[in-house]
Structure formats: structure tokens, C-alpha cells
Amino acid sequence: MLRRKSGIPLAGAMALALAAAPLLAFGQKPPEALSKVTAEAYPGAGAVIVNDETNVDVEESGLSHVTKTKLVKVLTDAGAASYASIRTDYDPASSFAEVKSATVYRADGRIEHLPLSTVLDLPQPQDMIYWGPRMKLTPVPKLEPGDAVEITTVSKGFVIAYLRDGGDGSDERYIPPMRGHYYDVVLFQADLPIVRKSYTITLPKDKPINAKVYHGELGFSSSFSDKGLTYSWWKNDVPAIEREPRMVDDGDAMPKLVLATVPDWPAKSRWFYKVNEEAKAFEWNDAIKRKVAELTAGLKTDDEKRAALLDWVAKQIRYSGISMGKGEGYTLHPGIMTFNDRCGVCKDIAGMLITMFRAAGYTAYPAMTEAVAKVEEVPADQFDHCVVACEIKPNVYKLYDPTWCPFSSEIWSSAEKPQDYDIGSPRGEELMQTPPAPPEDNFVKVVSKAALSVSGDLEGTFTITGGHYSETNLRWSVVNNNARNVGPMFEEWLSRLSPRAELVSYKTTDAVDVKTPFVITLAYRVPGYAMASSGALYFKLPVAQNIVSNRRLTDFAAAATPVKKRNYGLFLRSSRQFIFEETLSLPQGYKLGSVPKATAKDGAAASFDGSAAFKNGSVVTNEKLTVKKKIIPADEQPSLAEAWEAMNAFGGELCAAGK
């Protein structure tokens, strides 16, 4: 009995080991292209994509069969480390994926076919959106520099799709939500150098396609056969992308192919409208109706009522996505569901607001938008965000974004100006764009009142206010912060003045009340701020130390240092204007000897000017930095760097005062 017990697992283990061992292939040759990929030919690269090939077959229904082959040669140990396993993502609700083959080409010519039994099918790691996506994880045996790995996957369906009934086991569930249509967006560059990348699509003969190439050129060919029309695009010898701080999205930087069978944006718009109406996404119940009545009670104008509803939805519907199963993806969760769950992703939060708008008697539709990149004119799905369009007059819309406007006096965030969108309406809408936000809208104003003592101690207050998106950022710094971290955060702001800065007290207006302008008041002191010597004081202008410089408000700073050349544009959170005003009292009888002199700058992307003067016993300072655009072309970066540098230089100089 004992022998039997111990024998079975051993046999099992051996069988498993054999099954999991790579099969050596004899008589087969490695791809020729591998020999040209060497560490010398690609200095600094850890690995090189030797071939990246995608073949798509589209059926009449729009169902696509995609075969992808990727061959990567590793050139360093670090490059090898990043290919210890290969991950292929899919969403089982709407797509099917399979690893067809995985092969290792050893530097010495050996070829190992990896057993597919080792490929794992696992739930993906998820954060904030919990829709049950899965991944195929292919373990790769130890690669050494000079080795290569090739993986071929086949898939069908969509990663995110509207779900139809698929209980019969057919391919019906994989047919895209916009039945009969297909789209794709393909980037022809990566973080690794590429020897060759190609994309081939075959469509039924009667299915025309819109296609366009952006940011470079691609090779192209087309052919036809009984099967259909075949189009191919390719690009050879593509260098690895060199990333730059705050650069635009990859889709706005890399060579890109956009294609779609949808004829135009109005068709897409009508489909989006219809699919959500059919799903009854915006029906309301008594509880919603009561809540709408409660929130709008006593409000006079439509704008006030809609703003009140937006405010409630934006605050109360937490961003956390759970799947509703059928319909997840392009249909919005029914308002009744979201009202109960009090959570969802952007589309569900938008759906809640549309529901409430409709319950209040307004005409509202969902709109698709893309928050971090341009939407090209080819009507392919290029969207990552969902918002609300309220038709306030026939053919006149007002946009609302409850996801981006919690604790905000804006109804449409200035961080989304400019931004492309398409409204899902019954008549069908063209692709539209929101206008850029004037920087003056997004002002941050710091008013400083302070006094220096003879010994150089500084005491004062900063009063900080903002407009539009900047005000929202200030509110978020409080309301999206842990309650016990608010004080320490202001202490951190003040540490820009000096490590010795002490927060004496702080107060803010109610960050949640978006009807009242938000004001932060910081009272502080800094022992020994000024250098005091023999009746003289040397000090930097406190307000010019820019205590509100942080990664959210001055996100541009990371990209505002002088560079020889910038290849890609900057994508900032928003345009901005910083207005600093200060009255700094000097000790009795002190006069100002010298003050910093600002170097005024005014360029295409930014401007700066400032002044400091002695008036009535005080140093009166005014500064203004304007970042004029949210999206700054690469060739305009120097003007941003110059303005930022001029501002810092102004703040870095010492004033001298004495009797």
C-alpha cells in the first residue's frame, strides 16, 4: 500500500515533467532575420522585436479572427528577464483567446517548441474596474542574450463588447456590438526597436473600409480573392520610442493606422444612442424621482437644477466598476442599478446623471470621448471615457462630466478642453471638439501678507484661491486627501519656503460645497527666514517661492527644463495662470536696498512677468505666469521652459533691506 501510494505521485510527477519539457525541433531553421539582430546593431537595447505580425479575418457579421505572431530577440540579461513569461489578455465575456504556439530559438541554433500545457489561464490583476478579465500566461524557459522567443496567439471577438445572448455556445457572443462592423487602431512603434511590423486585414468584398495613417508613413498593398479584399500595412526598422516628460499619448506620437468599416460618425452616434435606449439604461423609479425632486427643490433655473444633479452624482457615485454581465462595455449601467450600487465606472456615472436629467424632464444623451488623446477623423472607436450631453435647445448641447467634476464648480472640466467627442443621439452627430480653456479661467491666486522682524523671523498668511480646474484641484487636495493628512500636506507646501517653516493654523471653506468659492488660508511663521546681519536683511520674496508648486498644479514643471530638442508635444492637465501678490512689511525704519528684477517672457506656450517694489514700508510683489495651452506642440516647449526659468530666477534672488 505504501509503495503504491508513493509510486503513483512519482509516476504522475514524471509524466507532468515530460509533458512540460520543451520539445526540441530538429531540421527546422530559425528565422533568418534573427542573425542580423545583434547587440552591436542595437546598442543599448535589451531586446528587439524582430517581427510583429497581425492577420485579421473579418466575417460578414463583423466577427474577427485575429492571429498575432511576435518574435523577440533578447540582447541582454535585463532584456531576458522581462520575457520570463508572456501575457496575453482577453475578456472571456466577449472574446476568446488561445496561445497557438510558443517557440524559443537558442543562440546556438537549437529550437524548442514550448508545451502549451504550461500556458496558464488566470484572472487578470484589476484595479478600480472589476469586470473579470482574464489572461493567458505563458512561462518561457530561461532566455540568455542571443536567444529569441516567438509566440503566436489566435483570438476572436472584442476585449470590451456589448453582449448578446450567447448561451448556445456559438460565436454570437463574440460578434461586435455594432454588428457587421469592424475597427482597429494599430501603433507601429514600441518601447523596443522593431525590425518589422505588419498588419493585414481581409474583409468581405462588399465591406468597404475607412483607413488612414498618422504620424509617419507605412508600406501598403491591397489585393482581392474569392475570400475578399485584403489590405496590408507594414513598417520596417522602427527605432524604440524615446519617451519625454509629459509627452502626448502614444497614439498621438507613434506611427498609427486607424481603420473602420463604419461609414461615418453619425452612424456611430446613432448606434450608441440605440444600443443604450434598447438596454433601457435611463429609466427611473420613484426613489430616483424623489431624489431628483429633493435636489432641485427651490432652484429656479435649468442650469442650477442640472448643476445640482451633477454635483450629487459626481460626489455620491464612487468610481469602482462591477460588471452587470450582459451589456457590459458599451452600454451604460441602468440608472436604477447605479442608484442602488452607488458605484460604477465613467459610463455608469454618466448613465446615472442622464437618468436623473431625464427624470427632471431634460433631454440628455451619453457621449463617447477620449480623455488623453486625439480622436482621428476615421470613425473607429478611439474612446476611453463617457460623458453626458444635454440638449438645451434643438441641436444645441451642453456637456456634463460627472466623473471629472466631483467637488468642482465646473460642469465640464477644463482638463477636457480641448477634447474630441461624439454624442449618441437619435439623429446622429458628427465628431465634435470642446474649445480650449483660456488660461485665465484656471487661475491660481496666492495672496501673501507677511512681516519680517529685525532678527529675520517671518510671519504671515497665504490666501489661496483658484478658478475652474485649478479651484477643483485645490478642493481635491483637501477632500481627496485623508482627513489627517490635510494639515501635513499644508506643512509640506510651506516647506518650500524653508525647512524651518511652521504652520500656525489653517482653515478652508467647505471643499464639498461647490457653490461657494473655495479659499485656503494658511497662517505660518519661519524663524530666521531672512539672513540678518548688522542691521541688514537678505531674503527671498516668500510668495515667489511658489508654495503651490506640486505635481498636480504645476504638472508642466517636469517638462519645463531647457532641452536641446523635443520630439513630441506636451500633454498637460490644463492651461493655467498663476497670480502671486504679496505685501511684505519690513521692520520699522528699514528700506529696501535691492529687489529681484524679473525678466519678462512671452512666448507661444507661456509667459511670465513680475515686479517687486518698496511702498509704504513694504515690499510689494506681483507675479504672473501663464501656461497658455493644455496641449503644447514640441517646438513651443522652449517658451514654457523660458517662462518657468524666469519665474524661478525671480524667486531665487535675494532682496536686501536695511536702515
Next chain:
Amino acid sequence: MRRKAFNLIFAAAAGMALMAFAQASKYAGAPGAKEYPSSDAVILSETIEYTMEPDGRVTENYFRAEKVLTYQGMDLIGDPKVAFNKENQELKDYSLTTYTPDGRIVEAKANSFNEMTPFELEKAPAYMAWRQMVMTKVGLDLGAVVETRYVLSDKIPWRHFFEGETYFAGPFPCVNRVVKISVPKGTVLNYAFENGHLKPEENDSGAFTTYTWKMEGARQYTLARSTAAEIAALPHLVFTTCKSWKEANEYAGGLVDKAVGQSSRELRKKAAEITAKSSTAFEKASAIEDYVADDIPQVEWPVYLTGFVPRAAAEVFESGYGTQLDKAVLLCAMLREAGIAAAPAACGLAIPGIEEAGDAPSLSRLDQIIVRATVDGKALWLDPCARLSEKSQRNFQDCKVLPLTAGHGELEALAPAGDTSSLGSDLHVTLAKDFSYSGEGTFVFSGNYSTYYAAQGSGKALKTAVERWLASALPGSELVSSSVNTMSPEKVSVKVTFKGEAKKAGKGLRSLEPGLPPGSLLAFAGRMSSQERGLPLLLPFPGHEEAVFTLEIPGGLKPAYVPGPLKKGGAGAAAALDWTGGGKEVRMRFVADVPARVVRPGGYPAFRSLCAALSAESSRTLLFKETD
């Protein structure tokens, strides 16, 4: 009949509704934002019950009721994750119930519970049995109370020891927390309550002995500016069924010995390739460590969760990734292939007030795995996840280590990096009338300050290190040359020459800003911007520091500002910064003593004030102007 059925359903629904309101009212009097104005949520009640069966299987029964106080609180508590091993454990009976302030009861449906692969393991097929269940709370609102329940039970006996750590304080206040541990009668449960004085009630009932710890009114702590080591200063319970460190060593050491011994031809070949250009044992050890640290990605999953079961060295090498323990096993195997004796060790901090290795010999408290290599007859401590230049023995200060090789069965204190730890710099600068300057000087680092592992190895490494030192001691200066006086793990002494130009500081003014010596324990750090702390501040080590800066001033220039003397103490550290002279020479002398590495919350404001004063511009800046 149909009518009767309808009535029954109606009655049931009415009953449920009544029950719902009855339930909702059970939290009506619960404390909230008024009682906890600085909290985002309050835990009203938390009960964790562990029951160990005679065959070793463990069941955890979890319950928590928490009240949302702010919008931030909704996000902070909204989506907790529960880790479990799907092969060995079953997560069941989970539920989320929200009691809203307006009296509704919202039960989470199946779509609120989503299983996922932990981010830490997404590229680690060998650890794919581990999952996390995300529990998404629904119906949240300000003032809502959410009840979370689950049962996590072992399907099979799979633990060698039943052990773990449970924190009794954290980012939210807790009104009432209970931890119960039941073990079969006769099973020894060793426990230690760290950073607190909570004693358990002990009860024998039937076949089990139950230990119960209860804490009421646990305060909240701000964790944002604290390191993991500092967070260990929170009150927490450590427990284990392991009887002694000797037993822990026999178990884990046996597993590790076996794993290290499982080498392979490929591993051997790689070790030979890596060390081919190395001529000394130290160079070989360093080259192998660089490879394991950089090119074998770390799976950041707690080692104690894996039961200290390492994978074989050959398997770790072949797969190309590993936990800290896996990487330590591989590092040892490669070192041994290169002829260097090596063994892994588990280590954990043991500082009074941070965490003490008390009576509970739980492997869970040894959260770092390092490797002891013997090079030229001396111990060289290596971190398998960081190069020597980034982490060396000085980073394992105050650690107790348990050798993970069988037969070395006790917890040992790691020897300090040197007898004394001191830091010194002496720079002499000559200023020219055009405000350019040239200078020379020395930097001396000894004991724990020693920068040996960062500076040794190549001219490039030394240059990079010296440039960093200069940037701290005299910002803006440019290195001209450097030469080594002493270069050993215990002491590094380097002579430097440098040049620069006094910075324009305003109209007719130039400035020089000599700083604290490089690596000073008293340099003001970003996380010291807070004026108060609830947790201790942990410094890298205690030490003594001295710096001298002498400046010769040419005719035609005169100092416009020379900082005044600064002397502060009584804050767990003492320092003096003196400026003397004037006219043709100015001299700065800095002396500091930091006798202990733990700065208690009570002493923190004074310590912060000391560091801030030493780092302030007005304490460091020399101003010059041309004479009239």
C-alpha cells in the same frame, strides 16, 4: 391558492422590510464624524477568530463593521482585497451589507466579489495559486455602516506552523477589536504583543484552548510619511505554534539547504560566465549579486505567506524570477558554484519601541531575506534584491537574523558595520575676486557611514560618489580630481580638489552655501515637513559627524552675511554649527552626535527643529559683495 402564495410572499416581504429597518437602527447610535472629526472612517467593531484543527487546518472567521465619515473614506474602505491560496484554502460565506443613513439595507450581489491575480504575482506562474478577492462595497454614503464578513478555511493541512501578525491600530480609529485564537488543547501557542500591553484571556473549552485579545478605543495613526519599519511600531500581536527559533531554523533551514543544493548545469555555466572577468572572491561575489539583484525580477509577495518554502535554485534560475527567498537561494547557489561559501538568513528589526524579537519565534516577523557570504574569511552580507552599492551590512542595523541553514538554530544579532560610525569633511576654499573659487579637502566615512560599496569598484563609481558628496557639501561645485586615501568596508577616505563660482544671489551679491556633510543623519528630509508624528522616526543608524569649511576671501570682497552660531540639543541628537572669522577668512565648524536611531514621537518636534535649522538657508549661506 395563487392568492395565498401571493399573501405569503407579501408577508415575507413586509417582514423583511421591518427587519431591514430594525437592522438599520442597530447602528443608529454609533459614533461618527462628531466623535472622530479627523477620521475618514471609524471601525465600530472588528472580530477575527482563528481556529486551528487538530490536523493543522485553520479557519479564519472575519467580521468588521465600519462607518463612513468622509467621501475619501468611501474610497479608502470601498474595495478591500482578501488574499488566499486557492489550492489550499477556500474563501466562503462572504458578504457585504451596507446600512445607509436613510434606513436602507443594501446587500452586495455576486458581482461585488471578483477574484484576481495579485499585481505582485502577475508574472510569476509558480505562485499562481495565490489570489485576491476584491470585495466592492455598494450603497456607500456618508454615515453609512458597512458590515464585511468572510470565512477563510484551509482545505488541507498545509502549514508547518500556524503563525501570523495582527495589527491592533492603523489608519482608522477602532472602537472595539477582538482577536481570538483557538488551538487544540495541548498545542503550545507562543505570542507576543508588540508595542502595547495587551494580555489575552485564556479559556479551555472542550478540545480547544482559546486566547482572546480585546482592545477598546484604538487610536488612529497617520501612516503616510512612515516607512514599513516604522509602521511596525504600531501595537500588534505576533503568534506562532513554533516552539523555538531552533525549531523554526530546523524547518526553514532544512528546506533552504535542499533548495540551494539543487543547482544545474546552466546555473553553473552562468555563474562561470558572470565571474569570468573577476579576479578576487569579492569581485566574484559582487558580480553574482549584481546579476541576481538586477536580472532576476523580484516577486514582491511576503515570504512568510509562502510558508518559507523556497523553489530550487535551478528552478529559480530557469524561470527567471523569484521571491526574496527564491532569489537568496539562487544567489547562494551561484556563489557556491563560484567557490564562495554562502547561506541565506531571515532577518527582522529588533529595536525597542519599533519591534522586538520577543517570545514568539514566528518566521512572519523576519520579513527580509539576506545572504551571508564568506569572502576572504570575513562575512559579507548581501541583499538578493539590491546591489551592494545600494544595500550592504549598514542597512541591516539592529536586525536579528536566523540562519536559514539547518543546525544554526538561534536568533543572532548582526554585528555592527564598524566599531564607531563617524562622518567627516574638511574643505578649504579659496575665493577669487571674480567670484570663482578653487578648493581641496577630504571626506572621511567610517563604520555605518562607510560608502565603500558605492564608491569602490571603478573610477566611474568613485567619481559618481564624490560628485554626490560635493553636491551636498558645497552645492554648485565641480569635481576636478579625487584620490583615495583609504578604501575599505570599514572606512573610506578620499581627497578631492574642486572648483566653482559663487552663485549670483541678488544685486551685487554672491553666495556660497556649504551644506552638511554628505550622508548626514541630520539633513532635513521631505518626510520631516510634518511638525508632529504619531509613530517613531527611524534613522539609518546612530553616529557622530564633523565638518569643517574654511574660506579664504580675497581683497576687494567682503562678507555681507555670515550665519550666526547655532547650538541645539536634547532631541535625541545634539549639534553645533559655528561660524568664525570675517575679513579674509571665514570658518564653519559643524559637530553633531546622534546617539540613537529611534526618534520617539515626543522628541520628534525638537529633532525636526534641529534638522530644519541646520538645513535652513540662513544657517548655511555666506554672502559676499565687492567692497566699496
